[in-house]
Amino acid sequence: MKRAALLxxxxxxxxxxxxxxxxxxxxxxxxxAAPPSAAPSESTVEGGGADGNASHAGAPSIxxxxxxxxxxEREVEAAQSDCATACRALASMERAAEHLCALDAGDxxxxxxxxxxxxxxxxxxxxxxxx
Amino acid sequence: xxxxxxxxxxxxxxxxxxxxAVLTRCSxxxxxxxxxxxxxxxxxxxxxxxxxxxxHHHEANLLEENGDLPGxxxxxxKITVAPKPHPGERLPEVEEVLADAYARVAELELRAKDxxxxxxxxxxxxxxxxxxxxxxxxxxxxxxIVEESRTxxxxxxxxxxxxxxxxAHALALLREAVDVQEGVIGRVLDGGMDGGAx
Numbered sequence: 452m453k454r455a456a457l458l459x460x461x462x463x464x465x466x467x468x469x470x471x472x473x474x475x476x477x478x479x480x481x482x483x484a485a486p487p488s489a490a491p492s493e494s495t496v497e498g499g500g501a502d503g504n505a506s507h508a509g510a511p512s513i514x515x516x517x518x519x520x521x522x523x524e525r526e527v528e529a530a531q532s533d534c535a536t537a538c539r540a541l542a543s544m545e546r547a548a549e550h551l552c553a554l555d556a557g558d559x560x561x562x563x564x565x566x567x568x569x570x571x572x573x574x575x576x577x578x579x580x581x582x
Numbered sequence: 583x584x585x586x587x588x589x590x591x592x593x594x595x596x597x598x599x600x601x602x603a604v605l606t607r608c609s610x611x612x613x614x615x616x617x618x619x620x621x622x623x624x625x626x627x628x629x630x631x632x633x634x635x636x637x638h639h640h641e642a643n644l645l646e647e648n649g650d651l652p653g654x655x656x657x658x659x660k661i662t663v664a665p666k667p668h669p670g671e672r673l674p675e676v677e678e679v680l681a682d683a684y685a686r687v688a689e690l691e692l693r694a695k696d697x698x699x700x701x702x703x704x705x706x707x708x709x710x711x712x713x714x715x716x717x718x719x720x721x722x723x724x725x726x727i728v729e730e731s732r733t734x735x736x737x738x739x740x741x742x743x744x745x746x747x748x749x750a751h752a753l754a755l756l757r758e759a760v761d762v763q764e765g766v767i768g769r770v771l772d773g774g775m776d777g778g779a780x
Contacts, residue, residue, distance in 0.1 A: 533770040533771065534770075536716055536766065536770045537766070537767045537770050537771055539716055539720075540716045540719060540763040540764075540766040540767050540770075541763070541767060543716070543719055543720045543723045543759065543763050544719070544723075544759070544760055544763035544764060544767070546723055546727075547719075547722070547723040547726060547756045547759035547760050547763070548756075548760055550723075550726055550727050550730055550752070550756050551726070551753060551756040551757065551760065553730065554730060554733070554749055554752055554753055554756070555753060559753070559757070563757075563760055566760060566764055567760070570763075570764055570767050573767060573768075573771060574767060574771070577771045578771075
């Protein structure tokens with residue numbers, strides 16, 4: 452009877468903690484709303500691993516695969532973000548050079564145009580160009 | 583037997599209280615900050631500010647599409663005057679939103695032929711972008727265009743000396759904008775760093 456009560460106490464505590472982990476994920480999810488990346492939380496991955504350890508021998512490898520997938524997803528997102536920033540910077544650079552040339556069509560304009568062309572080529576090589 | 587029952591009841595009560603305390607703490611978010619992985623800290627106050635900024639940019643888009651430049655400027659001003667999350671702290675995301683909003687306000691003011699107001703706002707924006715980021719580069723570009731516009735106005739008004747000074751300032755600003763954006767492109771493509779950070 453005592454054991455049953457202890458078991459109940461443990462289960463209740465674990466359930467509460469698991470619910471905490473579950474509620475944290477949606478709060479971290481609105482990635483569309485903000486720059487901070489909101490990948491699935493560590494607690495979610497750990498939770499999967501803990502369950503797996505209890506009953507499935509293959510679970511740790513699933514947790515590792517999930518971790519790899521999350522990491523790869525973050526890398527793709529970071530690369531997209533870098534290209535978006537590079538494209539915005541290139542557009543700003545092009546406008547600045549254009550106005551600089553409107554004020555001074557001499558050597559300075561030629562140099563600015565060369566630098567813009569080099570930057571454009573660099574962005575094209577890394578990102579496949581800008582829309 | 584009664585003692586055993588009392589013990590069980592006490593344990594059940596303790597478990598219930600513990601579970602309730604943990605759930606309450608979770609639902610409150612413990613200070614409204616939720617930590618996911620090492621890099622991601624999501625802050626509800628910050629998210630609310632970013633959401634508000636996005637909503638006002640959308641509002642400005644609609645007004646601008648209808649040709650209502652003063653309305654679009656007023657919509658964007660709501661971002662710059664809004665209460666900021668965590669007052670006293672300089673959060674990069676907030677500083678970027680402010681720098682971006684000031685740059686857009688200045689561009690709209692320039693289109694509305696108010697170069698004095700545009701100059702004031704672009705200078706206010708630069709205070710939020712002290713490092714060589716995309717946002718600083720963009721503000722420098724807009725400032726250069728504002729000074730280019732002022733050059734023409736002064737020349738038209740017959741103030742050649744002041745026009746020459748404005749032109750020299752415009753050239754310096756545009757040159758710096760090219761430098762900054764070239765640096766941003768190099769950093770984000772070589773080092774994979776966000777152009778928002780130097």
